[in-house]
Amino acid sequence: MFLAWNEIRRNKLRFFLITGVLMLVAYLVFFLSGLATGLQTLNREAVDRWDADAIVLTDEADKSLAQSIMLREKEDNLKADQIAPIGQLNAIANNKDEKQNISLFAIESDSFIMPEVLEGKAFKNKFEVIASETLKSEGFTIGDRVKLSGSDDDLTIVGFIASARFNVAPVLYTDFDTFYSIKYGETSETNNTKLNGFIVQSNDVNAITTDSELEAIPIESFIEKLPGYSEQNMTLNFMIYFLLIISAVIVAIFLYVLTVQKINIFGVMKAQGISSAYLARSVVAQTFILAFVGVAIGLGLALLTGMFLPDAVPVTFDLPILLTYGAIFVIVAILGSLFSVRTIVKIDPLKAIGG
Template sequence: MFLALRELKHSKTRYMLISLIMVLIAWLVLFVSGLAKGLSSDNASSIQNMNADYLVLDQNSDHRLSRSALTGDALEQVRLAMGADAAVNSSDRDASDTAMAEPLGVQMSAVTQAGSLKKIDATFFAVEADGMLAPKVTEGRMIGADAAEEVVADSSFKAEGLKLGDIIEDQTSGRQFTIVGFSEGQSFSHSPVLHVNFAAWETMQASGPRAMGGSGAVGEVSADGGTGEVSAAGEVSANEGVSAAADSSADGGATAAGEVSATGEVSAKEGLSAAADSSADGGATAAGGASTDGAVSAAGEVSATGEVNGAGEGGAGVVFNAIAFKGSGSTAAEVGAQVSGVDVISKAEALKGIPGYKEEQGSLLMMIAFLFIIAAFVLAVFFYVITIQKINQFGVLKAIGAKTGFLARSLLAQVLSLSVFSLAIGIALTYGVSAVLPDSMPFELNFSLVGGSALLFLVVAVAGSLLSLYRVAKVDAIEAIGRAA
């Protein structure tokens, strides 16, 4: 160490230039790492911070939340597969119950503040207000369990001028909500998250595209050559042969092609009349036909090809996107084996299903990897050139009795001293830049990220000096002194 420090002091300019190169490389590595972490959080922090271990998605969703559609039946099957009582509300169970499973609704949209035309991208997350998926409120309060017009917003909405008590309007459904609380670290696909309960979610679905016969319909009704779609909320939209007269009742009834009573009785024109009320899960039996598991059949080929679930706990009467639960890998395997038509994935797999997440992170991680490789080569070349210039000095030192180990330790001491000094400056510069970056810049640094990057940088620096160490070990004292003479 004594020899290393004396040489650093003697050749200040040479080693300051090397140190400057190391500072710039360390700074660039840390900055790109912070950018990668920030983009990751901005894209998926709502999933990363979710109090769950696994997500259950529709088998045909390609592990994408936005493509998945599940019903209350799937939720009950998951809870039964986990050994939980499907008939018991999750709010009545102990919060530490690892068998707890809850529905999750996800809908990307845009909102406007009341009295303003400026649209703000947002993603609605439907959760049980008192469940495990409810976000931690940092300001204000949590939404009420039955309040259909309240929302908890991510704190990034404050940058748009929103505050507690403001009213926002969802551009997809036209529903208005009052901001009653703010949360931290809740974003999805680079848009801030608005948390609502399933009372609000049901009204949104009833007013949204699914209620208009678009995607998300869970059944069809055909009659005399015409078809109509049954929405998630139970509405029927008619095409040609079927005319819708009213929304579905709370217990799954529907009105179409004539008259449908509030209890689910169906009477169709042209002599087709219903003879029974709808069942508990939304099914109905019409004259001249039979129904099973929610199917609606009638003389004259009036049939439903899907199910309409009745109102129930946890949003069982609407379509949601996923079921989140806490448990071990064996529990996840049991759910996957017992529940048909679903995929059970971890949160890490769910992150990869977010559009652009895998590609974005893959590109940045490749950049960081190449920066470390470049750093190793640059440092190796610098120290090897310096070592070659000092071959004669090493020969003299070996001739007077210096051991190879002593010379190797001296070289490593130089490398580590320069690396630590450069890292300290690089870290200070990175934090200084992050302090002046705008809030809209997705940049995030934490101790584990900085510590891991610094440790890897030191390893790369030492690896880059191995070529120089090999050259020092091979120095022949007589040959070196002979060249010097």
């Protein structure tokens, strides 16, 4: 460590440039991690707030809530600690000449998935809804009358709940009577026993139903099947993994060049009795210092950037994930330095000093 630190002090500009490059790569890794977490939240926020273990859909729906249609009487075939029927449809909400994609959920006000109302009141009458607070930034307020695409009925916002989005769209919650009128219109009376699924809490997902037409899906599996969710996460994660590999290559190249430039010095040191192991530890320690400083600055800049980003940018920083990536970054950088260590071990003192 002594040799590593003193060399850094004597060659500040050289090592500053290496640290700067590592800092930029680390910053990009952290920012992409925040973007990946933010986009995940946009897709699954409402589902996470249900605090459920599974969702029951029709077997032919391919784990899609919108494609699952069943009769309410199917609840008789379910066995779970808590069961909450749910209806869902996607629509465009028109409010004050503004249009916003939304996801409308029909639930029972006494079910366990009923969200806490933070502002206003819960829905009690037909055509009343409570809305995700994210709609406030789009100009929605309590008392607004909202019309959904494909329906002539007006919905009245009576309250706001904590931020809740499903597959990116902000959520509105209402009762089933309203849901049937919006979805089926004049024929609602003949469809008032239809819904999309059941949200359940159960310790044994496999024992929820024995109905061959129904499928009990663990919540995480359901989320993974949301349109674009897995593909989006896979793309961003691959970008992060490639950046980690690139950081190792950068470290390997920089340190190898520095090692080649100092072959004669290392040869003299070996001739004086300094072991290859000591020199190797010095290179590894040097890499650790550079990578750690680069990661720390990159993390600080990423968190600082997040404070100034507008709400429209879906970046959410999860500190445990960032620290994990930071640790991996340092380890990968150290692995990249092993190429230089191999070069040091192979140095022949006599040849290095021209003997």
